[in-house]
Amino acid sequence: xxxxxxxxxxxxxxxxxxxxxxxxxxxxxxxxxxxxxxxxxxxxxxxxxxxxxxxxxxxxxxxxxxxxxxxxxxxxxxxxxxxxxxxxxxxxxxxxxxxxxxxxxxxxxxxxxxxxxxxxxxxxxxxxxxxxxxxxxxxxxxxxxxxxxxxxxxxxxxxxxxxxxxxxxxxxxxxxxxxxxx
Amino acid sequence: xxxxxxxxxxxxxxxxxxxxxxxxxxxxxxxxxxxxxxxxxxxxxxxxxxxxxxxxxxxxxxxxxxxxxxxxxxxxxxxxxxxxxxxxxxxxxxxxxxxxxxxxxxxxxxxxxxxxxxxxxxxxxxxxxxxxxxxxxxxxxxxxxxxxxxxxxxxxxxxxxxxxxxxxxxxxxxxxxxxxxxxxxxxxxxx
Numbered sequence: 561x562x563x564x565x566x567x568x569x570x571x572x573x574x575x576x577x578x579x580x581x582x583x584x585x586x587x588x589x590x591x592x593x594x595x596x597x598x599x600x601x602x603x604x605x606x607x608x609x610x611x612x613x614x615x616x617x618x619x620x621x622x623x624x625x626x627x628x629x630x631x632x633x634x635x636x637x638x639x640x641x642x643x644x645x646x647x648x649x650x651x652x653x654x655x656x657x658x659x660x661x662x663x664x665x666x667x668x669x670x671x672x673x674x675x676x677x678x679x680x681x682x683x684x685x686x687x688x689x690x691x692x693x694x695x696x697x698x699x700x701x702x703x704x705x706x707x708x709x710x711x712x713x714x715x716x717x718x719x720x721x722x723x724x725x726x727x728x729x730x731x732x733x734x735x736x737x738x739x740x741x742x
Numbered sequence: 743x744x745x746x747x748x749x750x751x752x753x754x755x756x757x758x759x760x761x762x763x764x765x766x767x768x769x770x771x772x773x774x775x776x777x778x779x780x781x782x783x784x785x786x787x788x789x790x791x792x793x794x795x796x797x798x799x800x801x802x803x804x805x806x807x808x809x810x811x812x813x814x815x816x817x818x819x820x821x822x823x824x825x826x827x828x829x830x831x832x833x834x835x836x837x838x839x840x841x842x843x844x845x846x847x848x849x850x851x852x853x854x855x856x857x858x859x860x861x862x863x864x865x866x867x868x869x870x871x872x873x874x875x876x877x878x879x880x881x882x883x884x885x886x887x888x889x890x891x892x893x894x895x896x897x898x899x900x901x902x903x904x905x906x907x908x909x910x911x912x913x914x915x916x917x918x919x920x921x922x923x924x925x926x927x928x929x930x931x932x933x
Binding site: 579581584585591593595598599600601604605608627628629631632633634635636638639642643644645646647649652653654655656675678 | 769770784790812814816820827829830831834838839841860863
């Protein structure tokens, strides 16, 4: 489901602030750069407001953000809806005891970690990242939360790249995005 | 300068913030008492207090740029930027920012590292705040200050949640004011 289709008047402003950088990190990839969105206080505020409006009455107690751009969008949402913020990190960054979930990259594998004890069984959680591409990272994030008995209510991203079909990798969990990149 | 010595003496929010920080001994290596702010982020009140204290301090200072140091600076900087109407600039490790960048090296205990900022993100004359979770030697913050000054911005202050002993008594870093909420926690049961 995307706000793009709902035609909220704030969406256009958000979309136009996202910069496309060709051939980053490698040839053929049109990189969606959200740093230019962050330079526009109104666009950044609108982005957060759209998520907060959607989630504030859904009894969400956990907002989990994926390193590192999920750390930019997740905390403002968590603060506004009264939830805790849980950073999901690359290996060896979190200092305490962790659980891990591996996921596939185009070449090879990577791993996402969460602190043990950060999330209790039965908590309702949101997963936040700037963008969903293949869905591999989001899928790993959901598995971490489900490992500890939390319920993932929805995945929320600013941008979706629909051609990469990430939505289909979310095991039926809903995905909410603000803009699509074709 | 510490918040308690600068207008917030006895403010109960500072104690709540300090209490919410977890100490992890011997991380990332033996002898280091790591100040873990992830437990502060789990405590909605403490996290809100942290942001509110910084926002109250900076909202009327004409600050148009909040620069956050990767990665923990990304968790504190954006809420502050949003509340004061400033832009947020991520300062990142090499190779992460997709556009044209400027770089600044800094010393580590063994070797050097590098911080990058997008060209064009900050205009000359803008007033900037630098944010990170913790200041130890000040190496990273110094690199952040240099990046902003290279593009003609004025660094108004550096703000951190935690300040280690090395900076206690120092009110400035590279000539820039330093504002810190709390000192490091000790482990409760010492072995």
